[in-house]
Amino acid sequence: MKLYGHPLSTCTRKVLCTLAEKGHTAEFVFIDFAKNEQKQPAHLARQPFGVVPVLEDDDFGLYESRAIIRYLDARLSGPALTPSNVRERALMDQWISVEQGNFSGPVMKAVMHVMFAPMRGEAVDPAIVAEGKAGGARVLDVLEKALADCEYLAGGFSLADICYLPYLEYAFATGMGEIITERPNVNRWWQRISARPTWQKTIGKAD
């Protein structure tokens, strides 16, 4: 298998973490954003929207990180990351949809602003940060209740937990960690899932 991606990309990280959880690796093909490689014809032939990641499994190509991690979980040996219980599986899908539809957008808008405004010689705009935090907090308020009496979002550790990890990591890295730490159940969940060796490996903090 080949994975086309960028090690700092949130969507690539979901796939790398899933591979690690399954106990597999893929050949990593670095797509250099600094050279705009994701918008070049060779990559557009794999991913017509000009983004990463892309998975190639022999003659089968697949893009969209959440589709890729579902494919990998079904395709590879290793621990199941999708609950067998039909209601837990439905909950997993619900939380992945909430991540995609409500959480990662506002959080990443603020994260990118904090990371890139100084590089453009611009001041960080507190209003953009506040908006991202408010959007993230709205979802974390809901997760706080959902995590009141369970360790993970959908039964055992699942693809749903993996989907939140990259965005929570960047929230901390850009000074927005309090939206996590001020919610005790969310904070315990974050501590639990981010300590996994597979996540530490994904972000380059462990072998």
Ligand SMILES: N[C@@H](CCC(=O)N[C@@H](CS)C(=O)NCC(=O)O)C(=O)O
């Ligand atoms: N919905 C897509 C989003 C992919 C995406 O936005 N990837 C970002 C990195 S996380 C990217 O390639 N950005 C480069 C660009 O927009 O030019 C997925 O889940 O795979």
